Amino acid sequence: MRTFAARQFKDTRPIDLLINNAGVMALPDRRLSVDGFEMQFATNVLGHFALTGLLLESILSARAPRVVTVASYAHENGGPVPIQDLNAEESYKPIKVYSKTKLANVLFARELQRRAGTRLLSTTCHPGYARTNLNSDTTFTMKVLGVLLWPLSQSSAKGAEPALFAATAPDAKPAAYYGPDGLFLGLRGNVKETQMAKFAYDDAAAKQLFDQLEELTSVKYAPYPDASGRSL
Numbered sequence: 001m002r003t004f005a006a007r008q009f010k011d012t013r014p015i016d017l018l019i020n021n022a023g024v025m026a027l028p029d030r031r032l033s034v035d036g037f038e039m040q041f042a043t044n045v046l047g048h049f050a051l052t053g054l055l056l057e058s059i060l061s062a063r064a065p066r067v068v069t070v071a072s073y074a075h076e077n078g079g080p081v082p083i084q085d086l087n088a089e090e091s092y093k094p095i096k097v098y099s100k101t102k103l104a105n106v107l108f109a110r111e112l113q114r115r116a117g118t119r120l121l122s123t124t125c126h127p128g129y130a131r132t133n134l135n136s137d138t139t140f141t142m143k144v145l146g147v148l149l150w151p152l153s154q155s156s157a158k159g160a161e162p163a164l165f166a167a168t169a170p171d172a173k174p175a176a177y178y179g180p181d182g183l184f185l186g187l188r189g190n191v192k193e194t195q196m197a198k199f200a201y202d203d204a205a206a207k208q209l210f211d212q213l214e215e216l217t218s219v220k221y222a223p224y225p226d227a228s229g230r231s232l
Contacts, residue, residue, distance in 0.1 A: 001054065005054035008055060014063075014065070015059045015061075015062060015065065016063075016066070017068070018051070018065075020048035022043055023043060023044050023070070023101075024039060026095045026098045027138065028094060037087055038097065040097050040101050041087055041097070044101035044104070045104045045108070048108065049213045053214075053217070053220070054219060056221060057222070060119055066120065066172075067122045068123050069105050069122070069125075070163055071177070072102040072105075073126055075099060075102035075105065077095070078101075078197075079197060081103070081199045082204075083205070086100070095139065095142065102126075103197075104209055106124050106196050107206040108206070108209065108210060109123065110124075110175045110200070110203075111203075111206035114175075115221065121172065123173070123174070123177075123178065124177045127160065127180075129152060129154065129159075129188065130153065130159025131155055131156055131159075132156050132159070149187065152184060152187045153188065154188035158180075158188065159180075162178040162179050166178050177194055177196050178191055178192065178193055179192070180192070
């Protein structure tokens with residue numbers, strides 16, 4: 001990742017848009033990344049945080065930059081906050097760990113917006129239940145649930161629409177959360193602004209998480225000032 005970021009800096013053009021979308025879901029066993037972190041946490045959270053931070057100087061040099069972080073309806077099962085046992089060392093429950101990573105996504109996006117002020121637009125979104133290969137390596141329970149919910153699913157192209165809206169719509173709002181407008185858990189439908197779980201709006205929890213992620217990744221979000229002289 002650091003090598004990738006370094007290559008980007010050689011291209012002096014600003015980065016107008018970053019979409020944090022990599023993810024794995026409910027891996028059936030606790031696996032570790034090459035850096036020793038639990039794989040869902042490493043992929044879904046640490047990777048997004050580190051890449052955004054490493055590219056931040058180029059992002060902030062753009063005229064109207066955006067950072068979109070793809071979360072999930074599952075974040076509602078990730079509480080309470082502050083998030084505990086981020087690396088799942090005390091307990092590994094696949095679906096719960098996944099839900100906590102998605103909660104971390106929305107907390108990170110909101111705190112990034114708070115720190116950046118008007119310097120960038122940070123939004124979150126979720127795809128509903130899109131027909132992708134996310135279920136290819138997950139628990140038996142999740143595979144069964146995927147089959148049962150299949151009639152309520154939507155195409156991967158339709159699932160990408162919330163991210164595209166957050167990334168390009170002129171009226172996308174700071175720290176907003178976009179997803180399908182379907183009545184049942186927002187699994188499918190057209191894009192609308194929706195609400196996160198109440199605990200996802202906890203500013204203290206978001207700040208605490210952000211500080212923890214800086215320590216874990218050794219990626220510090222440097223104090224880039226905005227037009228008023230305030231720092232990110």
